[in-house]
Structure formats: structure tokens, C-alpha cells
Amino acid sequence: xxxxxxxxxxxxxxxxxxxxxxxxxxxxxxxxxxxxxxxxxxxxxxxxxxxxxxxxxxxxxxxxxxxxxxxxxxxxxxxxxxxxxxxxxxxxxxxxxxxxxxxxxxxxxxxxxxxxxxxxxxxxxxxxxxxxxxxxxxxxxxxxxxxxxxxxxxxxxxxxxxxxxxxxxxxxxxxxxxxxxxxxxxxxxxxxxxxxxxxxxxxxxxxxxxxxxxxxxxxxxxxxxxxxxxxxxxxxxxxxxxxxxxxxxxxxxxxxxxxxxxxxxxxxxxxxxxxxxxxxxxxxxxxxxxxxxxxxxxxxxxxxxxxxxxxxxxxxxxxxx
Numbered sequence: 454x455x456x457x458x459x460x461x462x463x464x465x466x467x468x469x470x471x472x473x474x475x476x477x478x479x480x481x482x483x484x485x486x487x488x489x490x491x492x493x494x495x496x497x498x499x500x501x502x503x504x505x506x507x508x509x510x511x512x513x514x515x516x517x518x519x520x521x522x523x524x525x526x527x528x529x530x531x532x533x534x535x536x537x538x539x540x541x542x543x544x545x546x547x548x549x550x551x552x553x554x555x556x557x558x559x560x561x562x563x564x565x566x567x568x569x570x571x572x573x574x575x576x577x578x579x580x581x582x583x584x585x586x587x588x589x590x591x592x593x594x595x596x597x598x599x600x601x602x603x604x605x606x607x608x609x610x611x612x613x614x615x616x617x618x619x620x621x622x623x624x625x626x627x628x629x630x631x632x633x634x635x636x637x638x639x640x641x642x643x644x645x646x647x648x649x650x651x652x653x654x655x656x657x658x659x660x661x662x663x664x665x666x667x668x669x670x671x672x673x674x675x676x677x678x679x680x681x682x683x684x685x686x687x688x689x690x691x692x693x694x695x696x697x698x699x700x701x702x703x704x705x706x707x708x709x710x711x712x713x714x715x716x717x718x719x720x721x722x723x724x725x726x727x728x729x730x731x732x733x734x735x736x737x738x739x740x741x742x743x744x745x746x747x748x749x750x751x752x753x754x755x756x757x758x759x760x761x762x763x764x765x766x767x768x769x770x771x772x773x774x
């Protein structure tokens with residue numbers, strides 16, 4: 454059932470599929486670098502990371518990035534996935550430890566690598582120091598603040614989810630959708646569109662209500678697709694933090710029926726997403742090209758998540774029906 458819906462939504466997605474020509478080379482670079490950052494990875498763990506294909510995910514979201522920039526965003530993506538693994542599952546970090554981790558991460562992003570925080574060290578810190586070096590040097594202060602705010606919001610969402618799991622309280626649909634927008638890290642990926650394109654949108658444009666709404670819809674589309682793909686795993690580990698499971702509980706329907714409901718919700722949201730992209734006004738000849746690149750990047754995040762989810766070993770296999 455889930456596999457059929459995943460492939461049906463892929464077929465219904467009007468956004469073209471794209472992939473960087475550098476993706477596989479950058480994946481090899483990542484596997485070479487991870488042990489140098491101090492991660493204790495045996496052959497099985499390295500194989501699992503290779504099959505997950507984080508560079509291919511980054512390459513689908515930023516298909517026009519130069520190879521050096523794709524290395525940077527791949528390193529950042531890998532950091533977020535490793536943090537996600539540490540914060541999820543049966544051996545997850547407690548909420549208080551996530552709060553301390555967040556404080557340490559924000560200290561590094563705001564103040565640079567020379568400022569240390571007792572809650573953040575080891576290989577994860579070394580990886581983030583490496584990944585943050587180029588954006589910190591190249592991007593203006595307003596962009597760095599925008600990125601750090603997105604990271605802070607993401608980690609706070611991760612902490613709030615951990616608190617809910619520790620209390621054993623499953624969220625309702627409305628609460629879950631709001632929290633999922635933070636835990637997905639989509640809002641972290643959006644400023645990186647400006648980084649790889651070497652163009653920074655003014656704050657007034659970036660935070661324009663219509664552009665903000667398009668980013669929200671894009672976040673929902675990629676998050677709900679991911680929820681469908683991870684639903685079977687989430688049934689035992691998520692404490693109800695999955696849109697399928699939240700809908701099944703709130704509407705008192707079987708999980709298979711909730712899968713269909715999520716598929717319908719996704720299709721309706723895609724129609725709104727496309728309509729709102731088409732309704733974006735002109736911001737003037739000096740900005741329209743950058744705005745178009747930004748909107749294309751948000752769309753790439755949706756389609757890239759779909760394609761990568763179906764090819765990555767990180768998720769259960771969903772063969773084409």
C-alpha cells in the first residue's frame with residue numbers, strides 16, 4: 454500500500470527530476486573524509502552511509518552547485534542526518550542533552566570555531582567546523598544569521614519532539630504538522646540555495662509573505678512524503694510522530710486508510726504549491742533572477758526528496774508496483 458502511494462505521488466509530481474554531475478564523486482569524497490573527522494565507522498557502517506547516498510541527496514537539491522560547494526552542502530547534510538540518528542530511535546539523546554547540543558551548535562555558528570561550548574565536541578563538532586568554514590567566510594552576516602536561526606529552530610523542534618516522546622504523549626494532527634516543519638530541516642536547506650548560487654536575497658524579499666508560504670508548502674510536501682516512506686519504522690520508534698499515524702489516531706481509521714488520506718493531502722498541497730509559485734510578483738530586474746532561483750531551489754527540495762527517498766537505502770525498499 455505505502456509503496457503504491459509513494460510511486461503514485463512521484464508520477465503526480467510536476468517538478469522535473471535533476472541531479473548534479475558531481476554527486477557520485479562527492480559521495481566518494483565524503484566516505485574518505487568521515488574517518489578523518491574522527492567518526493568510529495566500521496566497514497558495515499561505512500557501507501550503510503555509502504548506500505544512504507547523502508551526496509546524491511544534496512546533488513538533487515542543488516544540481517547546479519560547483520563541486521566544492523556540493524562538498525560543503527553534503528557535509529552539512531551528513532551532519533544533520535547524523536544528529537537526527539542520535540536524536541531518534543531507541544538509544545536517542547534525552548531532551549536535555551539536545552538542548553545543550555543546540556546551545557553548543559549555535560555558539561559555533563554565531564561566534565566561530567575558536568569559541569567552544571561544553572555541550573558540543575568530538576567528531577560532530579569537527580564535521581560542522583569543516584562544513585561551516587566556507588559559508589562563514591563567503592556569505593554576509595545577514596545570511597549567516599538566517600542560517601543559524603534555521604538551525605536553532607530545527608534543533609529546538611527536535612528537542613520538543615524528544616520531550617513529547619519522553620512523556621509518552623502522541624501529537625494531534627495540527628500539532629504534529631507544525632512541529633514537523635521544524636524537525637524536517639527543510640528551512641535549513643533553503644538558505645543554502647543562496648550559498649550555492651552566490652546570491653543573497655534581501656531580508657524583505659526572503660521574508661515576503663508569499664515566498665514564506667511557498668517554503669512552508671514545500672516543507673510540508675517533502676516532510677509528508679518522508680513520513681510515508683518511514684511509516685513502518687516510525688510505528689515502533691516515533692511515539693506517534695508521523696503524519697500517517699497521527700491521522701489514523703485522530704480520525705480513528707486504519708493505517709492503510711490514513712496512508713490514502715496523506716496521499717490526498719499531498720496532492721492537494723502540490724496544487725496549491727504550484728499555483729502560489731505561479732503567482733509570485735516581479736521584484737524588479739535586479740532581483741527576479743535570484744527569486745526564480747530560490748523558488749526553483751524550493752521545488753528541487755520537494756522533487757529531490759522524492760527521488761532520493763526511493764533510491765536511498767536509508768528507507769525501506771518500495772519497489773515500483
